[in-house]
Amino acid sequence: MPQQLSPLPSSADMVIVGAGVIGCSIAREAARYTSDVVILEKESDVADGTSKANNAEVHSGIGEDAGTLKQKLNVRGNQLYDEFVQGLGVEVKRHGMLIVVTQRTIPADPDGNLTEVEREEILTQKIPEGIVAYGENAGIKGLRVLTRDEVFRMEPNVTRDAVAGVYDQTYGLISPYKLTIALAEHAVINGARVFLDTEVTGFRLEDGRIRAVVTNHGEIETSIVVNAAGVFADEVADMAGAGGFVIHPRKGATLLFDRQVTAEYVRSSVAEFRLPGQRTTQSKGGGAMPTDEGNLQLGPTAIETGDKYDTSISAEEIEEIFERFHYLLPDFPRDAIISAFSGIRAPTLEEDFVIGASDDVHGFVNVAGIQSPGLASAPAIAEMVIGILHELGIPDVPRPDFDPVRPKPYRFSELSNDERDRLIREDPRWGHVICRCETVTEMEVVNAIHAIIPAVNMDAVKRRTRTGMGRCQGGFCHNRVAAILARELGIPITAVTKDGEGSPIFLAAAKDFLRGEEA
Amino acid sequence: MSPVGKPDCMVIGAGPAGLGAALAAREAGLKDVMLIERDVELGGILPQCIHDGFGSIVFDEVLTGPQYAQRYIDQVQAADIDVKLNTMVLEMAPDRRITAVNSREGIIEFEPRSIVLAMGCRERTRHQIMLPGFRPAGIICAGAAQRDINIDGIMPGRRVVILGSGDIGLIMARRFTLEGAEVEGVYEIMKHPGGLSRNVVQCLHDYDIPLHLSHTVTFIHGRRRVEAVTVAQVGEDLKPIKETERLVPCDSLVLSVGLIPENELSLQAGVELDPVTAGPVVDESMHTSVDGIFACGNVVSVFDLVDWVTRTAEAAGRGAAEYVLGKKKIRAPIRVKPGRNVRFVVPQLVRNLGREIDLYFRVEHPERAVRARVLAGGEQVYSRKARMVRPPEMIHAQISAVNAAGKVKEIKLEVVSHEE
Numbered sequence: 001m002p003q004q005l006s007p008l009p010s011s012a013d014m015v016i017v018g019a020g021v022i023g024c025s026i027a028r029e030a031a032r033y034t035s036d037v038v039i040l041e042k043e044s045d046v047a048d049g050t051s052k053a054n055n056a057e058v059h060s061g062i063g064e065d066a067g068t069l070k071q072k073l074n075v076r077g078n079q080l081y082d083e084f085v086q087g088l089g090v091e092v093k094r095h096g097m098l099i100v101v102t103q104r105t106i107p108a109d110p111d112g113n114l115t116e117v118e119r120e121e122i123l124t125q126k127i128p129e130g131i132v133a134y135g136e137n138a139g140i141k142g143l144r145v146l147t148r149d150e151v152f153r154m155e156p157n158v159t160r161d162a163v164a165g166v167y168d169q170t171y172g173l174i175s176p177y178k179l180t181i182a183l184a185e186h187a188v189i190n191g192a193r194v195f196l197d198t199e200v201t202g203f204r205l206e207d208g209r210i211r212a213v214v215t216n217h218g219e220i221e222t223s224i225v226v227n228a229a230g231v232f233a234d235e236v237a238d239m240a241g242a243g244g245f246v247i248h249p250r251k252g253a254t255l256l257f258d259r260q261v262t263a264e265y266v267r268s269s270v271a272e273f274r275l276p277g278q279r280t281t282q283s284k285g286g287g288a289m290p291t292d293e294g295n296l297q298l299g300p301t302a303i304e305t306g307d308k309y310d311t312s313i314s315a316e317e318i319e320e321i322f323e324r325f326h327y328l329l330p331d332f333p334r335d336a337i338i339s340a341f342s343g344i345r346a347p348t349l350e351e352d353f354v355i356g357a358s359d360d361v362h363g364f365v366n367v368a369g370i371q372s373p374g375l376a377s378a379p380a381i382a383e384m385v386i387g388i389l390h391e392l393g394i395p396d397v398p399r400p401d402f403d404p405v406r407p408k409p410y411r412f413s414e415l416s417n418d419e420r421d422r423l424i425r426e427d428p429r430w431g432h433v434i435c436r437c438e439t440v441t442e443m444e445v446v447n448a449i450h451a452i453i454p455a456v457n458m459d460a461v462k463r464r465t466r467t468g469m470g471r472c473q474g475g476f477c478h479n480r481v482a483a484i485l486a487r488e489l490g491i492p493i494t495a496v497t498k499d500g501e502g503s504p505i506f507l508a509a510a511k512d513f514l515r516g517e518e519a
Numbered sequence: 520m521s522p523v524g525k526p527d528c529m530v531i532g533a534g535p536a537g538l539g540a541a542l543a544a545r546e547a548g549l550k551d552v553m554l555i556e557r558d559v560e561l562g563g564i565l566p567q568c569i570h571d572g573f574g575s576i577v578f579d580e581v582l583t584g585p586q587y588a589q590r591y592i593d594q595v596q597a598a599d600i601d602v603k604l605n606t607m608v609l610e611m612a613p614d615r616r617i618t619a620v621n622s623r624e625g626i627i628e629f630e631p632r633s634i635v636l637a638m639g640c641r642e643r644t645r646h647q648i649m650l651p652g653f654r655p656a657g658i659i660c661a662g663a664a665q666r667d668i669n670i671d672g673i674m675p676g677r678r679v680v681i682l683g684s685g686d687i688g689l690i691m692a693r694r695f696t697l698e699g700a701e702v703e704g705v706y707e708i709m710k711h712p713g714g715l716s717r718n719v720v721q722c723l724h725d726y727d728i729p730l731h732l733s734h735t736v737t738f739i740h741g742r743r744r745v746e747a748v749t750v751a752q753v754g755e756d757l758k759p760i761k762e763t764e765r766l767v768p769c770d771s772l773v774l775s776v777g778l779i780p781e782n783e784l785s786l787q788a789g790v791e792l793d794p795v796t797a798g799p800v801v802d803e804s805m806h807t808s809v810d811g812i813f814a815c816g817n818v819v820s821v822f823d824l825v826d827w828v829t830r831t832a833e834a835a836g837r838g839a840a841e842y843v844l845g846k847k848k849i850r851a852p853i854r855v856k857p858g859r860n861v862r863f864v865v866p867q868l869v870r871n872l873g874r875e876i877d878l879y880f881r882v883e884h885p886e887r888a889v890r891a892r893v894l895a896g897g898e899q900v901y902s903r904k905a906r907m908v909r910p911p912e913m914i915h916a917q918i919s920a921v922n923a924a925g926k927v928k929e930i931k932l933e934v935v936s937h938e939e
Binding site for chain 2: 256260309311312313314315317318335337338339340341417418421425428429430431432433436437439458471472473474476478479483494498499500501502503504505506507508510511512514
């Protein structure tokens with residue numbers, strides 16, 4: 001029986017609220033010490049909120065303010081990453097980031113307060129050297145000043161206005177949803193249980209201590225709750241009386257491009273250095289970066305939105321992104337756009353992470369205010385939270401039976417022809433290509449549907465296999481994927497959804513409307 | 520893996536282009552012709568085009584899509600052509616080496632002596648026109664909706680707004696209506712319909728479906744399933760006029776906003792593409808820039824009539840046969856220049872003016888009382904009057920053999936006023 005359909009357990013050592021990258025990181029780390037971990041997720045899949053819609057960046061920490069918890073955990077998280085993902089079947093690709101200093105960083109000064117020689121020195125030496133010194137002071141390794149020529153050799157498509165650069169070699173990229181899925185599955189392999197479509201509606205307290213989590217599907221007794229509810233973390237904390245912070249959702253929109261057109265366009269992630277006064281938004285300013293699959297992305301924007309569900313993208317945002325990057329990448333092929341998406345950041349008013357056991361409610365741990373560099377910080381956040389959990393009574397002796405490996409699902413497109421041939425002989429479904437743009441086979445779709453964390457809708461299949469992520473955006477494969485979902489789940493095709501309840505792909509069988517029938 | 524196959528000609532894609540090319544190659548004398556199709560059946564997009572209007576030029580009859588396809592399918596099946604269904608080409612190299620896959624044979628490799636590209640086209644999506652809003656279920660391209668309804672028998676929408684008045688959008692407005700769905704209207708950003716006039720009349724007017732010209736969708740509402748769209752009139756600059764915005768409740772948005780030739784394989788093989796057509800640059804035999812690789816149909820340029828697709832396919836099939844049989848004398852190409860009010864011409868190159876040549880072109884803007892003419896080295900080799908020319912209608916011009924063809928250095932196709 002799919003796990004989300006089985007009844008909730010009556011009790012657990014600990015309950016994590018939210019199956020984003022943070023909740024699943026904590027779950028996997030906690031599973032090293034106890035098998036009795038429960039994760040609750042109100043959406044129909046893990047990684048279904050902010051973790052599915054960000055830029056996949058494992059920052060070094062260079063963009064964060066000195067002295068913040070954000071910077072500390074970012075730098076540490078980046079360093080932990082390779083070890084963190086070992087055995088998960090996902091990897092961080094350390095493409096590096098190129099921070100470009102341009103002519104407009106300090107515009108020419110016609111009044112002559114600044115001579116051209118002085119200006120040049122500031123642009124080509126003082127600023128890049130300052131960036132390197134700032135990063136090294138925070139513990140970031142491998143930063144290096146680049147001359148103008150070195151910038152062009154590294155990234156030939158950046159603006160001729162570039163004067164110098166800094167190369168940040170520890171910066172990397174990882175698919176945030178593939179990582180989250182892998183972490184959740186690895187936790188489940190080690191005994192954790194994930195319940196999807198399960199929304200926390202309250203908590204039961206006794207003498208200032210957590211006694212139970214109340215959900216739309218019943219109660220679980222527990223003495224420890226980890227609040228990793230992302231943009232909803234303030235509301236979840238308030239339900240327990242363990243709040244005191246406010247999440248103000250901030251939308252970030254990103255444009256995504258056809259990899260066949262843009263694969264070689266930038267090799268590292270490219271961002272323009274802007275002085276604090278030149279930033280228009282409360283964010284690091286974004287950049288042009290490849291995804292882990294090689295599609296180029298431009299973005300994100302940073303727009304305060306009152307609505308935690310506002311994942312729309314406006315015409316103004318699209319224009320703003322193109323305008324912003326037109327300077328940095330003047331010849332960018334904008335027609336190669338294949339998709340656009342928005343995610344919601346979860347900042348607090350203080351703009352720093354809020355991580356710690358509640359002073360008001362014993363056993364309640366907030367892991368809130370996680371926005372960029374949250375993905376980069378995830379390993380360090382998990383490490384920090386595990387320390388807190390030990391104090392709350394989770395054993396600090398590693399389990400001898402912890403299985404270090406989560407088997408990586410085969411991806412046809414990544415295999416050699418010999419391996420493909422061998423698999424097809426084992427099961428002919430490996431030879432049946434469902435998604436032509438991304439070369440996804442029927443077997444991969446079937447495997448995703450029956451995976452440890454089962455993919456039960458179109459978007460969940462897409463995140464695991466890339467069906468519909470290519471240039472046709474599902475035009476050719478949506479009906480095939482829907483038919484496989486219906487067949488494998490034993491449901492009518494009209495019950496297949498895009499992303500959970502209320503999002504049906506099809507509304508009726510042909511002729512039903514004429515008969516006055518609907519699904 | 521099985522031994523490498525070496526067919527005389529491999530045709531990739533078994534829609535009308537591939538079917539026509541395979542047959543023509545066979546008829547022109549090639550013995551070992553292979554036709555590869557990724558779908559479960561022959562015919563490409565035609566089996567889902569259950570409306571009529573196909574074949575008026577090739578057969579001088581009005582057929583439905585499946586009928587048109589069947590005439591070729593029957594011939595292919597009778598012609599000793601090696602058909603591989605459910606087979607997907609994974610790689611194509613500049614030296615024509617091909618790797619494909621299917622469930623029965625696994626990975627299969629070929630070194631064909633010639634290749635005809637006939638992969639057709641795909642639909643432009645919501646993001647390619649940068650349509651703002653949410654990303655709920657219920658946003659679908661018209662051709663995909665056509666497949667859902669006509670092949671799979673499932674309805675992707677009940678209260679439908681259609682953006683774009685391309686032919687498939689118009690056809691689907693009627694199709695949704697006939698299935699008991701409600702089409703609120705068709706919105707077209709341009710001042711003129713994007714599809715053929717006969718489709719505007721037969722699919723919209725006859726069913727009282729409103730066509731809103733100079734209008735577009737500016738926002739998609741609905742977090743899980745489409746709940747409404749905002750529509751607005753656009754100005755001369757095609758930008759929406761804020762004051763005219765209006766909310767239209769619906770559960771689906773159907774897009775008919777253009778087709779794009781599918782040339783990912785062509786690019787792998789290093790085939791030169793024309794930035795205007797987004798298809799390969801070809802000569803009158805439909806030979807691309809890569810030796811022994813031909814292309815035809817919508818992979819070359821999106822045609823509005825299947826009949827022209829078939830004609831280019833026949834040229835490609837014959838071209839491939841001449842190439843393999845060594846009959847084709849390769850001459851230096853002459854570029855066909857698009858002149859006044861001509862957006863593009865296919866083929867872009869001509870090598871042998873000593874025989875009849877078919878040219879296909881679109882105009883840049885609608886124009887009345889015109890003459891289309893072709894000048895070869897200054898000499899007029901084609902001229903035809905037209906009362907009206909419109910960008911949605913591909914125009915065919917057959918130029919006759921030119922005497923002293925060897926001396927011609929330049930060919931120009933232009934649309935001028937009647938009197939000139």
